[in-house]
Amino acid sequence: MPFPNLHIHRSLSSLSSPFSDAFLADKALTFLKRHPYQLNSLFSNFTPEAASFLLLKSQNDQTLILNFLKWAHPHPFFTPRCKCLALHILTKFKLYKSAQSLAEDLAVRTPDPKGNFVFQCLKETYQLCASSSAVIDLVVKSYAHLKFIDKAINIVNLAKINGFMPGVLSYNAILDAVIRCKKPVRFAEEVFEEMVRNGVSPNVFTYNILIRGFCSAGNLDMGLGFFSEMERDGCLPNVVTYNTLIDAHCKLKKIDDAFKLFRAMALKGLKPNLITYNVIINGLCREGRMKETSEVLHEMSQKGFVADEVTYNTLVNGYCKDGNFHQALVLHAEMVRNGLTPNVITYTSLINSMCKAGNMNRAMEFFEQMHVRGLRPNERTYTTLVNGFCQQGLLNEAFRVLNEMVRNGFSPSLVTYNALINGHCMLGKVEEGLKMIEDMVEKGVAPDIVSYSTIISGFCRYRDLEKAFQMKQEMVEKGVKLDAVTYSSLIQGLCEQSRLAEACDLFQEMLNAGVTPDEFTYTTLIYAYCKASFLMLLLIVCLLMVSINKLGQGKQKGFCSNCFMMNLSQVMSCIIC
């Protein structure tokens, strides 16, 4: 039989009875059982109704369903309604992976502005196969995973109205998406309150997600608040909770508190894992505390943990930042010896450290080595190089890397633009920096506080305070909040022009705006005040000397008050400049 399929095809196309959908489904089913992978190009007249028949009829046969879905997936007859039916069945089989990818496909490909239509389909197909609320959780999770937050919330609300019970999984997924999208944390709190109001008990995942959200938004206190709330709630923190909190403390340079949490874990009977160690090592490395780093590393291996890719990348980066490039290379070699492959992150670290050392040749060597090892640079690798060239004032090279980046399909990110703005400002081309801002806006990348602060500091550096303050005004109008760096730049600009009173007013404004001054702000002001008081002191000494000299009626040889004043004014102008 040279063409066994042809016969079936002909017989299916010739059907025209009122039961043709059922018949079609039966035929396809028989065929599917025998030739699961050869269904393509056949059944061109297959219908959504036939698909539904088939799904319902074979809803107890996993393999059959999966084979059918594989075939049906790209075809137009596989409508949202059919997909919903399939979701119920997949969920019943607990085939959550397949169900989730189908749900994501449904979410992406169904024109459905609010999620109402998909919910309607789910509801209608629900009774057909004795499904459960688990489907709602699964669909909500898929929508949340795609960051379709509004639709996910809408589906939860519709589900509640229609008698379904969205569970903790739905809420956790929404919370996670809210936090990953960096929505205001207040939004996350509202979802949490809504969840509690609906009688859904938060679990350890819920709290972990919330704690991470608040911590990464810089609100450690709120994170700690939820930490105590969960204990009060009888929800025991786990390793993940502690790792999240330890990491948050490390990122805020509160390593001592991080260690306290680390010890507290043991008291609660929780064992640290490799991630705990990696988090602490990273915290120490960021602070350049390399001695303690190796101590922790030692403790880690004594407890039987083996350094993984992340550990090595952290260490390579840490030693690079510490300027101990030799040790970084030793670890890089050790990593390879231990069967771990240096990845894009390892190389980006190495490239970055070469950039920071101003050795762009070595940076490019590593960049080429990546290629040799079959590693593809990503957006961050390119941005690191662009920034490196910009910092060296090599704008042409920076643009060459930028072009390669675009050619390889990566769009410049916010950070890429900021690096380029900085490159221009450093060379005094502040107006060109401003043009870059226009450029990025055009490309749909919103300038952030760093973009504006860079321009402001550029204007300050080139003594154009008026334009710097214009920019500040523009930031306020655009609703971008100023931070310590922005204020410090402006204060420094004023100080450098000896406009101390204005600098002081701005400092006051900064405090009123609730922006906490940092080390740099204080150093700038202290330095300016020292300079001013030093001058004042000099002036007093000078006046004293002059009057003493006058009293002495010029009897002392070699002292001429006029010459002294001349010299002093030279010294003063030197200091001022």
Place this chain on the structure above:
DNA sequence: CTAGGGTTAG
């Protein structure tokens, strides 16, 4: 379903 590593401004 939750946790870790690489990029930007003064």
